[in-house]
Amino acid sequence: MRNRYLNLTCIALCFSFVCTAQNTNQLTFIENQGQWKTEVNHRVAVHGGTVYLETDAFTHTRFSSDDFELHHEVKHEDQLAAQDVIMHGHAWRTEFIGSNDQSTALGQQERQEYYNFFLGNDPSKWAGNVSAFNSVYYVDFYDGIDMAVYSKDGAFKYDMIVAPGVSPDQIKWKYNGLDHFSLEDGNLKLQTSVGVFLEMEPYAYQDLNGNKVKVACQYAINNGEVSFSFPDGYDESATLIIDPILVGASLSGTVGTENYGHCATYDDAGNIYTGAICFGLGYPTTIGAFQTTFGAGGTDISLSCLSSDATTLLYATYLGGNSFDYPHSMIVSPAGELHVFGTTGSPDFPTTAGALSSTLGGFNDITVTHFNATGAGIIGSTYVGGSAGDGSNSLSWNYGDTYRGEIILDAAGNICIASCTESSDFPVTAGAYQTTYGGGTQDAVLFSLNPTCTAMNWSTYAGGTGHEVGFGLRMEGGYVYMCGGTDNQFFAATGVQTTYGGGTGDGYVLRFNNTGSAVSASTYWGFLEQDFAFFLDIDGDGDVYIYGQSANGLLPISPGVYANANSNQFIAKMNEDLSAVEFSTQIGSGMGGAFGYDFIPIAFMVDNCKFIYFSGHSATAGLTTSPTAFQTTGGFYLGVLDPGAVSLSFATYYGGPGGHVDGGTSRFDPDGVVYQAACTFSGFNTTPGAWSSTYPAGYDVGVFKMDFEAQGTNAIAGAVPNTSGCAPFTVNFLNTGSGNTFIWDFDDNGATSTQFEPTYTFNNPGVYDVMLVAIDSSTCNIADTNYLTITVNAAPIVDLGNDTTICTGAVLLDAGNAGATYVWQDNSTNQTFNATSSGTYWVEVDAGGCTVSDTVNIIIGNPVVDLGPDIQTCTPSLTLDAGNNGSTYLWQDNSTNQTFDVTAVGTYWVEVDAGGCTASDTIEITAGSITTSLPNDTLMCAGSALVLDAGNPGATYLWQDNSTNQTFNVTQAGTYFVDVTLGICNATDTVNVDYFSPNAYFSVIDTTGCTDFFTSFTDLSSTPESTITNWFWDFGDSFTSSDQNAMHQYGASGNYNVTLTVTTANGCQNTYSRNVQIILYPEPLAMFNFTPLDPEPGDQMNFQDQSTNATSWLWDFNGETTSTQQNPAHTFDGTGTFTVTLHIESAEGCQDSIQMYLDIREELIFYVPNAFTPDGDEFNNVWQPIFTSGFDASDYHLLIFNRWGEVVFESYNHEVGWDGTYGGKLVADNVFTWVIEFGDINNDERHTVNGHLTILR
Template identity: 35%
Template sequence: MRNFASILLILTGISLSLYGQDSHALFIKNDGQWSSDFNYRLRLNSGDVFFEDNGYTISLHNADDFHHHHDEPGPKSKQEELLKRHVVKVKFLYANPFPQIQGAAKRSFYHNYLLGNDPSQWRASVPVYQQLNYLDLYPGVNVRFRGKGGNLKYDFHLAPHADPRLLQMQYQGADMLSINKGHLLIQTSLGTLQEFIPEAYQVIKGQKINIPCSYTLVNHIVKFKLGPYNPEHELIIDPELVFSSFSGSSIDNWGFTATFDHEGNLYAGGITFGLGYPTSPGAYQEIYKGGDVDMSISKFSALGDTLLYSTYVGGTDNDVPHSLVVDDDNQLFILGNTGSSNYPVSGQALQANFNGGPPLALRFMRFNHGSDIVVTKLSADGTKVMASTFLGGTENDGLNTGIFQNYGDNCRGEIIYADNKVYLISNTRSNHIPLPNALNDSIQGDQDALVVCLQNDLSSIVWGTYFGGLGDDAGYSIKPDQGNKVVIGGATRSNDIDISPQAHTPNAQGSIDGYLAVFNRLNGNLTASTYVGTSDQDQAFLIDIDKFNNLYVLGQTEGQMTMSAGIYGTPNSRQFIKKFDMNLATEIWSTTIGSGQAKDDLVPTAFLVDECFNIYLSGWNGQSNVLTNGGPPQGNTLNLPLTSDALQSSTDGSDFYFMVLERDAKSLAYATYFGGTSNEHVDGGTSRFDPHGTIYQAVCAGCSLESFPVTPGVVSETNNSNNCNLGAIKLDFEATVRAKPEIDFMNDTDTICDTLFVQLSNKSINAQVFEWDFGNGLTSSEEEPTTFYDNFGTYTIRLIATDTICDIADTNFIEVVHDTGIFLESGFTSEYIGCDSEFRALFTNTSTGSQAYQWDFGDGDFSQETEPEHLFQDTGLYIVSLTAINVKCNKSETFVDTLVFQDTSSIPDPLVEVSLCGDGSVDIALDNDRRRYRYSWDFGNGVTEEKRYPSYRYQEPGVYTVSVDINDTV
């Protein structure tokens, strides 16, 4: 097995802190997604700035009021739940009440706001900008806002002769304003804002000329005092507002879930915090109600260098994504939970109304009106809700509050797509949710797992069931097999769940056991089930199925799991992997993995068994689990096994960990840590491996300004929030067969005449047999063959790479465009004067790709010179052709042009006189004669003659009329 080939690491910056998606401030246009009366919004590290017609409003808050919800265990006192806020309004006095406000430096991506259950209020493709301009705020005065170094930068641009005395800014809501050493200090209950000493300057003849400038302050009204300047030129006044004295960011974006599509794009789901538009200036407190969290869904390109969209989904209360999956059309399904009665649902929704439940408090948020499961389907561009529904009863649904051993276990569950249907597993405390074909149509204990198969449009349930017993039961994972079955896994405190007679373990073993159950996915009939566990606590977190329909489960144990002979493992470890047959009657093998120190090493987040039976897993542990969940103090990632080619061989004990076991767990193929100095974790949800073994992992990263490793050139290389950002990891382990044809067009192609010769490179991995189809009628089984193309055109090369050990194959394509032959071209230009009496022409040869030439001048003469000079015989039109010949390739091309020599003299003037000899003969003279003229004379007595100068003598005296017919033969 080779090392991984590529790694993609992104700090998404979806928190929309000052630097939002990347290293630039983002001014978000209010297209109606926010009902309040402002035009643009800028989310800052310590609050928000709302831009109105006549000024802007700065809404600040104490970031620590948010941080403790994420970092500290245990219940909070009433006093601790107060959020401290302070609002400062800046009004431009006596300004244009309706200036033109325009975003500038538009970003390539967009935001979608699918908020609330009124589709008319949803907004898609909302533009975001790096700059905001107020035009004609005062006569001849524009204002430009932008971000700089984490601060709000703005400057006034005054046209020639504009009056700077018009600029007046009134500050409302500040505790005190003062000027200290030239700086404007704006004191609030949360800290002091500082505006740097303003800079004023003019640019005259390319030179920057600084102008003395200072603040003046009277009754909370700020003006600018300027020194002498040239009123004939533009004047710029350039202050800077600094927020750096504030402690942190509430605009966190926590990482929950990730998935992929068929093009290798990465979808990351999390929650984004943000407070609403303030209604009055000054300091105040409000009780944190937990209604400031929406789902944030971001789609990144396969290389991570482009943000394709960000979509915000939710209502007026908290909304959390647990699991993501795409269908065949790259439409994204979201499984989550909501406390919002106005969560967006579609017209054909299975359940259009929010049922909610009793108030519910988790360690990091509250659901004041209870919680329902939600399932939402987004369009491929993230701009539309294609389908969406609530799912739940009158108690709380979608949250695991009965069994949670790890931080994030509250938000476990999974959604999958198969057979054009949607399958999900989640958790419920509600009784009598309508479930057709149910094994159990009512809840068995306080909390049960809920298994549901939905139609693609989320309009109805095909089948569904409660699964559980008299104790608490939790549903974590669901997978389809190669046939018509679907398997679920989870944890249970019940000793009476539905267990099949042939079960490997028919009875509960400890206080908490894992379980596995197999259903017919056509009708929901239970076909097999078993407990999984020891006499201690055990949970079955993630499951997968191989191509022969064997079932694998990854979980945690506090007991002593069996270890099969010949299988890789580490004794005395607290993570287990088991392999069962689909009847759950036979345990094929079992092992434990980890540090061997009887401590919780990993909280599982993703799991895969590929077509070659390699086993992949992802997990994390550390201080976020210990402190936030009150977990065992020894829970960490220390001392886990690594391979020599590990991407990261050290850990601070709070990192992610990736492992690959080779072919049916025979050996350790690859293992590495991944993380920085922060406590990397997820706040819930699932991530995924694609079928090739590439991990798409969501991470809550960079918290408290600690580090998180990223790769160059991605959407955001920095955490621009002062707390957490959703990090996204795409890591290719290259453990399965991968067809990868390549062509080095600079070095591996050659063109001879019109034939393109191509040397193929083969970068495939884990393959032994190759089948090439070059698209030109030729094929090859060589590893790196050569082919050729005689005719111009576009050709598709197909490579099928086969792993004969695993009997699996992969296919890939590469395109060749042949348009670079010799391009033989014939051509010439001619230089001549049409009225030249010598009829001389000079020819310049413009042919390319040729070595020999044949000229035909159209007058019966020929030449093989490269650039001949030719004398034509007379006036007239001549068709000249040049045939250019490529001797090497025996190829020729002909070019034709026309030359015209014209006679500019008068027509011939014949003169006929009687000869002085007196014998009846006549004398004939011709003026303007030309050789090409032919003459036909008629002497008026019936005698004609066709000569230029005929000799004629009249026999009889008389008067005769002589005529001549002149024919220009050219």
């Protein structure tokens, strides 16, 4: 074993139809061949869902990508719980109103891969070899309007192609099923329950004379119907292209929906096969928001076949029914026929005529499907199971163990499967090793079907009273070996471990005869914890190898082997009859791993030289890697042990963190090449040229192929310059393997070679499977075979036809060669091109790498002849051009040039003939006239200047003073005239010019007064001409006004220079200024005080004047009386708040006033006794509160309570007291509580007081 590996090939893909991605961002349009509803013509997977193309509509479905991720994460924790995760989706339709129901949808640019659909148990709905295209073209979608549906940068797009003269107003659509839609910022905002989508603002354009001209275009909404509008119009004589695009604004997701990788295998040519589950989106039964769970259905098996270098998807297949379907294990026969073992809960899983079972027996059954070599047909397919659950392992350690088991083929093509069942009526055969159910939770089963899946060759249980599962399977020397796991002692072992080892599980190996009727050797493998044997293989000596997990790290380690003690993965070798252990070892980190394992076994093989290959997923950190490792961290761990496990010759990580599978098995081929499926969401490395290297969001199925270069003879073939080319194609073959004899078979009518690296020419188109056989009799594997596919393509024949001239219509150019790729002169990529305008058109066609181009010149339409509008001119000297280069011409004088020189007035015409299409035009050349540009009679402002301009440059001029310039400078009033001559035209003009100025003047009043008075300014301006339209006042104190008559308030006395500037309607101005004296008298200030400050009723109030600049006084005492004294006195009646107002006046008559408020209050005085003696004498017989002032008797309330809270006395009259009786009787001596409520005579305030009184006798 050389310590390196070769030909690492890996790819991250989404393998099915709803679930298929591409190696570019180009979407794939798959045609309907009966697998979908009849109204669907094509289906395309888009980000987050699917679009169904119909005759008159698009039907969209989307799922929430967040729900997919939640489902996957829950599935890792609890697979049953994952089935109940609610998946939110939404469906809506874009329905085109009035479109042609006879419109034809044609696939364009056929892709090289094909698709197969085996959905449900109705063979009439199956479809194989279904074509896929890069675009779809609707012919005559509306009258005169075609529609092209395609993708750009991964987004779904469609173009409306409007022919010349056809109205785009036909195009209308409505949305059905949306939560809401609106027009925002030019875009259509489509609101759904799983996110917002945008129909981006439409882009429209026309090809005019070879130039792409943008046309203003926008959406219009009327009564819920959407159409296009063109605010600036467009050229209706040319084709119009309208180009909207649909994108997601707040929704993420993979193309289609997510895929979980399960299994992988290979064929003899090294092609790669993957198996996954795909969350398919079927045609919606209702529109709007919906919910589902994938426990109730929705997962199907998606299979794909890629070329050996993973650069080409050969085909993809969709297999399943209306519930859950899972692939467990796959194998390809020597004839290239794929066999798939899985489980299903679908009652309509596809089965073939005469199948062993065509009905679902229990909750889930095992399924076996045998495809033909193209994958486009089913040779046999059947259910296998009883009335309970079959195929799903309940004894599982790791995530994904539920979907283990293995399928292999015998030499006759019979199908042998190791699995499990919970059914007591599983179809076992008479004479089987175990014909009855073991009685526990689950039994392992081992059975053999014929190649067409119509008959059971033999079948047996293998189980006891607990759980048993069958994991690994091999046939060798007339025996069938099965390994698995059990949690009880269900057989009497004969081998190295004869009894169940204890704990929660043991591995086991059973050796059956080739009819399943007897076990000739058997052993348990396990100790105190949980131990499972997942895989087994057999070397050339018949020795048996097993690969599995152990929970305690206690399984034996043989002397001299490579080992990582205390690890949870084991590899052991036993002799043919399982009676002796050749070696046993542990592989891992030696630390037990974070989850009780270091990695989960997923593929295993022992090659002809006894090198041991193993791989695992969900790898932890800290595992040993070799110096030539591809990665030192990752989700997958792969290694090779030397014969006898004496050393680890190679080990590497691969993929991103968290890389795993969701069940199923992968395989090594006998040459040491691993074919590994993966379920991954990041960090998955791909190789150059891989069919898909763009990583989508969410989880996806990935596959990698890694060649470990098995020791011994290796056949490895290569080709230079490439593996595909055009016929005749010469290939220089490379030989990078090992051996001493080589045989090449070129798959071309028996042509062979024994050269080390031959050169061979393939003259005819075709696909050739070139075989290299390397031979070395001195090695452990004497011969090795390698296949290399050489594709030889025929050069395409491209003929766009001869150069063409037509008078009307369009020319449809067809590049032929269906399925090729095309590039036209405008970078469009359809097979056909509709030439709607004259020009040079070319196309380049690439058919399998063979490129051919063609060019054609198209002239469309009658020539357009335009001599221009009729002309009036004073100088008849010009050249007329009839255009249309290369045509023939006939002018009015029988001349035949394209142009004609005009030298005199007259009628001129031309007739143009362009390839038989004719047109003509006529133009009248007549004598014109000129006009001068002097202004009307003009009134000028005094002092301004005027320049008169007679216009008509190039003419001759004569002014009133005999000057001859085009212009004349006016400096004084007068009459001015000019005579203008231009060619054969003449004109004169006169203008009168006068000057004037307005008179500015104003008057002023109110210049003297108290502070805050206004001075009035009155405009008295006049003008002899025009009118005054603007006034500007400057009041001399930095303030201005634009009123005609102004009012202004000055802040201080003084002399102010006031200026008025007036402006007339024609802009003339005049200014008048004068001095204005302003006198402001000093203002008086009213103020007073009074005594006493806290008066009581009846007090005389004395008022003292404190004012300044006052000569007279007027007092107002709350309206009761007035006084003109400077310091008066006054007595107010009663109590309350009283207003006193003082008005003063200065000697100049300026006034001021002040108002004050006085509060006169009566003091509240009262007395409440605390005891009395109602003993009948004349003293102190009545208890009564006494109020002397400040008391409002009308608001009085007295309550007296005994010690039990009873009211013994109550009064509303303050003059009535208590006589010590209650109920007519004197009360006993005691203490009583009183409460009094009363009003305040000074205000509305209410008082509450309380206390105690004592009766004494």
